[in-house]
Amino acid sequence: MSPSRIGAIVMRQLYLYRGSPQRILPMFAWVAIDILLWGFITRYLNQVSHSGFNFVPALLGAVLLWDFLTRIMQGVTMAFFEDVWSRNFLNFFATPLRTSEYLSGLVLIGVTTSLLGLAAMLALAWAAFGLSFLSLGAALAPFLMVLFLTGIALGIFGAGVVLRLGPASEWLIWPIPTVLSPFAGVFYPITVLPAWMQLVSKALPPSYVFEGMRRGVAGKPIPWDQLAIGGVLSVAYLLLACAFFAAIYRYAIRTGLIARYSAESVA
Amino acid sequence: MTAVAPILSVQNLCKSFGALKAVDGVGFDVAPGEIVGLLGPNGAGKTTTINMILGVLAPTSGRIEIEGVDLKTQRTRALQSTNFAAVYAPLPGNLTVEQNLTVFGMIYSVKNLRARIDELLADFDLARFRRTKAGVLSSGEQTRLSLAKAMINRPRLLLLDEPTASIDPSTARDIRAAISAYVDAGHCGVLWTSHNMYEVEAVCDRVMFLSRGKVLLQGDPRQLTKDHGAASLDDLFVQVAHEALHDASLVPPPPVAAP
Numbered sequence: 001m002s003p004s005r006i007g008a009i010v011m012r013q014l015y016l017y018r019g020s021p022q023r024i025l026p027m028f029a030w031v032a033i034d035i036l037l038w039g040f041i042t043r044y045l046n047q048v049s050h051s052g053f054n055f056v057p058a059l060l061g062a063v064l065l066w067d068f069l070t071r072i073m074q075g076v077t078m079a080f081f082e083d084v085w086s087r088n089f090l091n092f093f094a095t096p097l098r099t100s101e102y103l104s105g106l107v108l109i110g111v112t113t114s115l116l117g118l119a120a121m122l123a124l125a126w127a128a129f130g131l132s133f134l135s136l137g138a139a140l141a142p143f144l145m146v147l148f149l150t151g152i153a154l155g156i157f158g159a160g161v162v163l164r165l166g167p168a169s170e171w172l173i174w175p176i177p178t179v180l181s182p183f184a185g186v187f188y189p190i191t192v193l194p195a196w197m198q199l200v201s202k203a204l205p206p207s208y209v210f211e212g213m214r215r216g217v218a219g220k221p222i223p224w225d226q227l228a229i230g231g232v233l234s235v236a237y238l239l240l241a242c243a244f245f246a247a248i249y250r251y252a253i254r255t256g257l258i259a260r261y262s263a264e265s266v267a
Numbered sequence: 268m269t270a271v272a273p274i275l276s277v278q279n280l281c282k283s284f285g286a287l288k289a290v291d292g293v294g295f296d297v298a299p300g301e302i303v304g305l306l307g308p309n310g311a312g313k314t315t316t317i318n319m320i321l322g323v324l325a326p327t328s329g330r331i332e333i334e335g336v337d338l339k340t341q342r343t344r345a346l347q348s349t350n351f352a353a354v355y356a357p358l359p360g361n362l363t364v365e366q367n368l369t370v371f372g373m374i375y376s377v378k379n380l381r382a383r384i385d386e387l388l389a390d391f392d393l394a395r396f397r398r399t400k401a402g403v404l405s406s407g408e409q410t411r412l413s414l415a416k417a418m419i420n421r422p423r424l425l426l427l428d429e430p431t432a433s434i435d436p437s438t439a440r441d442i443r444a445a446i447s448a449y450v451d452a453g454h455c456g457v458l459w460t461s462h463n464m465y466e467v468e469a470v471c472d473r474v475m476f477l478s479r480g481k482v483l484l485q486g487d488p489r490q491l492t493k494d495h496g497a498a499s500l501d502d503l504f505v506q507v508a509h510e511a512l513h514d515a516s517l518v519p520p521p522p523v524a525a526p
Contacts (some may be wrong), residue, residue: 008373012359015366019400086359091416094321094351095374096343254325256284259318 001104005097009105010112013079027113028120031067035121038063039129057217059187060131062210064121066186069147069154069206070177071117075110076155077162077173084167089258099249103242106159107152114151118144139216142227143209149234150205156241160248163257185210205234272335273298274424274456275320280329282315282480289315290326291480297424297456302447304467304488305460307477308508313460316477317353317426320458322346333424347375352417353428357409360402364393364412367401368419375420387415390445392438406433414442418449425450425457431466443470464500474500476507483507 017023042055049055083089092102125131158173165172183190183197184206190198201207208230216222252258273296282290290312297303305313318324320331322342331338333345358367365384372380388394391411396404401412410433417425427446431439447470450457461467467474468488475485484491484507488500497503 002376004373004376008370011373012362012366012370015362015370019361019363082359082361086361087357088359090321090323090353090356091358091371092374094323094346094356095371096346097374098343253323256315256318256324258323259314 001098001101002096005101006104006108008097009079009102010108013082013105013109016082027071027117031071031117031121032124034063034067035060035124036128039125039131043129054217056129056131058214060125060129061213061217062186064125064131065143065147065209065213066177066181066184066206067121068114068118068144069151071114072110072148072151073154073158073177075113076106076152077158077170078113079106079109080155080159080162081170084162084170093258099246100242103156103159103245106155110152110155111148114148139222142224142231143213146205146209146227146230146234149231149238153234153237153241156238156245160241160245163245163252164248180204180206183207189214203233205230205237208233271298273332274334275458276330276332276335277316277320278330278332280316280319280331281327282312282319282324283327288480290319293329293477293480293482295475295482295485297458299423299454299456300450301472302450302457302459302470304471304474305458305477306464306467306474306504311477312480313477314353314355314428315480317351317428317458317460320424320426321349321351348420348423349426350375350417350420350422350424351426351428352410352413352430353426354410354430354432355428356413358401358412358416360400363398363400364388364404364415365397367412368416371416372419377420383419387418390418391415391442407435407438410434411438411442414446421455423455425455427457427459429461430459431461431463439466446470464504468500476504478508 038060039056042059045055045059083092154176158176162169162173183193183200184204185193185201186206190201190207190211193201208226212222212227212230249258275297277296278294280290280293281288293312293316295303305316307313315324319326320333320338322338322345331345333349336345338345358371362370365388368384368387369380372383377383385394388397391414393408393411393415396408396412401409404412410430414427414430417427425446430446431442434442443466446457449455459467459471471488473486474488474491476483484495486494492498492500492503495503495506497506
């Protein structure tokens with residue numbers, strides 16, 4: 001892989017951010033709104049509930065981590081959509097650029113923007129609502145890594161779907177995190193779900209993260225074996241997503257989809 | 268005298284879309300310092316052929332070699348010394364002229380990129396648009412930018428699909444001269460499609476007439492005109508396109524009527 005070609009994909013996106021505040025604002029604005037909304041909800045729940053249960057880490061922490069996954073996925077897909085919107089595939093893929101380099105560039109920019117968003121979320125949640133993950137220390141890293149890999153896998157999968165089905169299908173991609181969230185047990189233990197939903201949950205790496213986090217913030221031992229399953233699953237999904245994108249790319253090269261990519265031409 | 272190795276070698280190239288044979292057994296070479304015109308009516312298979320040479324469309328069969336490198340097995344290496352400009356592939360309008368050239372220069376790992384960009388901005392009269400977004404340039408200026416991008420890696424093989432469409436005659440003449448000079452100096456080979464027969468006659472050393480995916484005629488554009496008793500290349504184009512249309516062997520069978 002060529003660092004220069006990967007750098008070109010990253011640089012293209014940085015140029016877009018530099019010249020367009022409207023692209024930078026959503027990286028922080030939606031995150032801030034989510035944190036404020038859920039922060040006040042958890043504060044209210046702490047006031048009216050006399051159970052002694054602290055809702056701040058349970059709910060606000062969950063929102064923060066779920067937003068992190070969503071931002072990673074969107075960071076990858078947004079960079080890809082820039083090429084969809086500017087109909088740039090022919091220009092890029094008629095060059096020495098490899099698909100692995102293109103995807104690496106998308107992932108790098110997705111990682112950068114989501115880490116900036118995470119930093120803003122953590123700062124706001126700590127300053128406004130006293131939420132801190134510092135008590136978890138280095139143990140937080142594996143949780144974030146599983147979400148991180150899952151977000152990248154979802155982003156690459158989404159890019160593959162849009163490459164195959166055309167720009168209009170981007171509306172299938174945006175709701176993916178929302179569709180997955182009931183199964184991922186973001187706000188509740190997956191044991192409250194019906195049996196068939198629990199089966200789906202067990203196939204989703206984030207469900208292991210949120211189950212583990214709930215135990216962690218409750219002061220119980222973190223189930224590392226369960227988190228390891230989530231980690232293995234997230235790596236498997238990432239590999240599958242890359243293979244899926246590569247297969248779609250080969251299809252696009254075979255059928256001429258890359259050369260005539262537009263909403264009208266894609267069936 | 269030793270034979271010069273071709274920059275582009277296309278052998279028995281075929282591309283089918285279902286029952287439609289868009290390109291059917293096309294073969295040709297482009298030598299260093301040669302500009303080859305690929306002519307034909309709309310739908311003849313010119314752009315399909317160019318897309319296959321650019322690696323964005325897989326041939327059904329056949330072989331493409333760029334400087335002796337097989338495109339199918341060593342795509343990245345083969346395309347390192349190739350570039351293209353086409354009217355239907357404008358550069359991202361939300362990047363400035365300089366940013367576009369920087370991104371594509373990085374993709375081709377161009378050495379001394381800053382200097383190369385300055386050189387191209389001067390050559391294509393784009394210096395005053397350095398910080399202008401490509402999307403707000405006139406169509407002629409966008410074409411010049413596409414050509415500057417096509418030159419960024421000093422390609423050995425240049426594919427130009429109607430490169431001077433939407434450019435005024437004066438600028439088109441300058442651009443033809445610039446490309447011809449580049450070809451003469453750098454031993455680059457060019458495959459050039461155009462519907463402007465005056466332009467083809469002015470710049471091409473050799474032309475190929477394509478119709479329904481097959482090469483019907485090829486040779487020196489001036490000699491072909493004489494040999495076929497045509498008044499001009501324009502007339503020869505019309506004549507060949509008309510004959511191909513009425514040649515039963517080239518016309519696909521009529522569709523079977525529904526029962």
